[in-house]
Every structure is written in structure tokens, then in C-alpha cells.
Amino acid sequence: MEWIILLIVLIVLVMWIVSMYNGLVRLRNQVRNAWSQIDVQLKRRHDLIPNLVETAKGYVKHERETLEAVTQARADAVKAQGVAEQAKAEGKLQGALSRLMLVVENYPDLKANQNFLQIQEELTSTENKVGFARQFYNDQVLKYNTRCESVPTNLVANLFGFKKSDFFEIDTPSEREAPKVQF
Amino acid sequence: MWELIQANKRKSVVLVAVLAIILIGMGYAIGFIIAPDVREAPIFGVLIATLIWVFMTTTSLVGGEKILLATAGAREVAKKDAPQLYNVVEEMSIASGLPVPPRIFIIDSPDPNAFAVGLKPERAAVAITTGLLGKLSRDELQAVMAHEIAHIHNRDTLFMTLIGVTVGAVVILAELLLRGMIFGRGPRARGGGGRGGDQGAAVIYLVAIVFALLAPILAYILYFACSRRREYLADACAAQYTRYPEGLASALEKISRHVARGPSKKTASKTLAPMYIVNPLAAHGRRAGLFSTHPPTEDRVRVLRGMTNASLAAYEEAYRSTHKGEKGVFVSAALRGIEPQEIRTPAAEEPANQTRQWREVRDLLHKVDQYALLACACGMKIKIPPDFEDPRVHCPKCGREHEGAPGLFASLGALGHAQEKNS
16 A cells, blocks of 8 residues: 555656656747847848948948948857857947947938938847847746746756856947837 | 746636536527427537537637638738838747747728737737828837737637637527527427426526526626736737837827727727727727726726836736736736846837828838839829739829839739739
8 A cells, every 4th residue: 555655656756857857948948949039130130231331331431440340340240159259249249330320320311322221220120129039038048047046946957957048138338228229 | 928828728728618518508408498398309409509619619710810811801911011010020029939920911991900810829910900000100019019919929819719709609509599499399388297397397498598698698798808808918918028018008099099089890890809909899988897808998008107117027016006906917827036127218219200101001002902103203103003004104293104114014023913903
């Protein structure tokens, strides 16, 4: 009789651990998916920038430095590896872009260019998408990390080597205020 | 959010189960009323009831969204026709973490409204009327789309369809039951039962009448209560996705200001009503009774404006403080471990130009209808219908002749010219 009870307790225990494990896997996959979404949007932005620089070049001849800064920041961002480094490079790129857009204000001809307007709308939206993807990613990371730390899931997490994920924080003052950058 | 969907699912299953029990009870009663002499009749009634229900559910699950979109007169738009609308929808699918963005439809109607359909996120669609598209700023449009995408994300589109269909089946059966009582043989027809049997049958008869009258009302009350709750939930999610509750608040105000003038017939349909962002059929300023699909708009705006940050927990707090003594919108599991989320600053936007926005919406409609748009030097925009044959076009304003038309047709290719409207 006793061993039946023992067996039942054991089965329940195993099932409980399995469900905790599966929960952790689900959350970790969500974090990965969310990261890939950020990645897609960042790539899109990287692809848009050469177009933007090319269009702007003809109009803003006296602003070589600003344009070069954008190109350089883009090249660095493309090369960046890992969450923390990527975040830093993207912060720089964002800063360089905002400076360019401030400069553009002085060139009404460029601002009226149809091609430029189109790129600008796409860039604004991509900017938003990066922001929202980051927001979603950080929400997922928060949920996953909380689960990794709290009792009793932390035991399962330690046992099977679930590591906490990094948040994606962009370090520009303007970016902290809003997930959306308006030019 | 996972907990939210789970809680949603559990409640919906319970609700459908309750409705199914009512349904089976009706089937039993119908069998009994129509043929009181036959012993198997009630079982047969139950069988018929189940069959009706299964049939209605299957048809709505298989082709439901197509039928709904078609009845609303919705037409799909491509990204090149409405880049901003597309971008906004994509932004919100990313914010909500939908696997793929829903397809986008527009409805040519002056009533400002929007709705979502689709049984699962992969097959979902959002639709917006031209009336709404022409009214909203980018932030407001984003908020409305966030609300619709929240319906998709929370699986409201699936559960409300299921529950709605079941309620529909209950109503049909109640009708059958009442008819059965009028045309059926009735308790007196039962032969050889004696006085006692007559009395028993009369009691059952009475119970059946009460049941037939009350069941549909009860079903509707359950359905509407569920629907109203889902609206609050979708509002909360929209605020969280956009991190900007004011966007939805001002959009709702704009919509309700128009609804106050009364709906035009076109978009208003009873089956679709719970799917819309605000109920197109509801009279303005009325309190939400037991029979409204949506909470009163003023109330939704008040809750949104009472939020101190953009998290779901903040919505719950605002809801509780505006609805004293009521239980909140969320199950507590969904709110566990939620941290305050900052409200973002509104997008710096150019001052709204209503006329220009309306024109853009009209242009969008023309593009969806495969019209070719030709800009004339005088500032006129010539809209060429897809079945226009003449390669030369004269500007109706200044009379200039344009040669570009055949090229335009060529660029439209198989799309524009092949689909000739010969009628």
C-alpha cells in the first residue's frame, strides 16, 4: 500500500518538474523569437540608410561630416555581435541619424524630394518597429528572468542550465523618452 | 499575456458548456412537446439540437471570416496603396508579438469603425472604414489597430464567434420550441394518461414555455457580458502595446462623436456588432445595460485617461477606481509580476489637414478599385476607371490631353485591364 502512495507522489513530482521545465522552454523560445524580430527590423534600417545617404548627398554638400558619421555608425552596427554590443552600436546610429535629420531641416529642397519623403516614412516606421520589438523583447526577457529567479522554478532552471537573458537597452537620452523617434 | 489567453480560454469553455446545456435542454423539451406519446422523442430532439449546433459551428469555423468580411463589403489593400496604415498594423503586430501581421481591409463607409476577424492569428484580418481612416491621426490609428490586434491576440475573434454561434442556435431552437407548442399536439392530446398524467404534462408544458422564453434572453445576457469584458481587455492591451492610452481615448471620442449622429445602414449589422471597436447600432449616451455589446464609450475613455502608466496593472487600477465596488477586468494571475511601463510622448505630428486626409482616403479607395491615377499639370488628379479604353485622356478641369494612359494600363498589367467590368 505504501509503495503505491510513494509511486503516486513520485509521478506527481516528476510531472510537476516537467511542466516547470516546459514552461521555461516556452519562455526562452519567446525571448529568442522576440530577439529575431528586433534583428529583422535593425537589418531593415541598415538597408535603408545607404539609400538615405545617397539621396541626401546631392543636397547637403556642406555636411560631409554628418553624412560620414551616419555611414560609419551603420557600418559599426552591422558588425556588432551580441545583445549588449548591438544595443550600444544602435544607440550611436540613432544619434547620428537624429543629427542628420536636424541638419535636413535647413534644406527645404531635400525635404520636398519625393524619394526622400518616402525613405523618411519608411525610416520612421522602422524606427517605431525597432522600438516596439524592443519593448516586446524586454517584456519577454523580464518574464523569463523572473521565472528563472523565483522559487521553485529556479531549481529546475539551475539544474538544466537555463541562463538569464540580457535586456536590450538603448543609451540615448531621446530614445529613453519615447520608443518612437520623429524627425 | 499567456495567462490572459489561458484565462480567456477557460472562461469561454465554461460559457460554451453552459450554453450547450441550455441547448440540449431545449432539444429535449422540443422532442417532448412535439410528440409527447413517443418515448424516444426527447432523445431525438436532443440529437436534432446538437446537429443544428454542430452544423452552424462548422460553417462559421470554416468560412466565417470570409463571410463576415464580404457582408461588411471589405476589400483588401496592398502595402503600396496605404503605406502608413500598413506600417501601423505591422508596428502593432510586433508590439503584441503576433506571428504574422493580419491582412488589412478597408470598407467604404462614412461610419467610423474598425473590426477584426480570424479564428487564429495566422489567418486573421483587420478592417477599417474609410470614415475612420480619414479622421484619425497616426497615433490614434495606431491605438485603434492595437485594440483590434489585441482582439486577435487574446483569441476574442475565435471565442466570440463560437459563443455567438451557440447563442444563435439557442435562439433558433427557442423559436422551434414555441412553434412546436402552438402547432404540436399539446398536453390534451395525450390519450389514456388519466387526470394525474394530464396534470403532470401540463406542469412540464408550463416549464417548457418559461424555458423557451427565458433561455434566449439568458444566453444573450451571458454573451453580451462576455463581449463587454473583452472590450475592456482589448482596451487595456492596446494601451500596453502602444504605451500611449491617450491615443485610444481620443480615437474613441472621435468615433463616439460621430456615432451620436446615428449610423448609416451600410456597416450596421447585428452579427458583426460585437466585433467592431464601438457598437455601430448602439444609441448614444445610453448606459450599458445587460443587452449592450460594448461598454459605454465615455466609460472606456474615463478608464483610459485614469491610467498612471501604460501597464495592464495600471488599467486594472484605473478600472477599479472608476467602477467602485466591482471586481476588475483581469484574473490576478495575468497581473503577477507586472512592472509599471512608462507612457511615451505623443508623436510630433503636422497639424491635421482634414481635407487632405479625406482626399488621400478617396485616392486609396480608387487604387483598391484598380483606378489609374494621373496627375495633371493644373493640379487636378484624374482618376481613370479600369475599363476605360481610350488611350488619350482629357483633363476635365483644364482640357489638357494626356498620352500617359496606355502606359499606366500596361503597368497595372493583368491586374487592372484583365478584370474588365463588362456589366
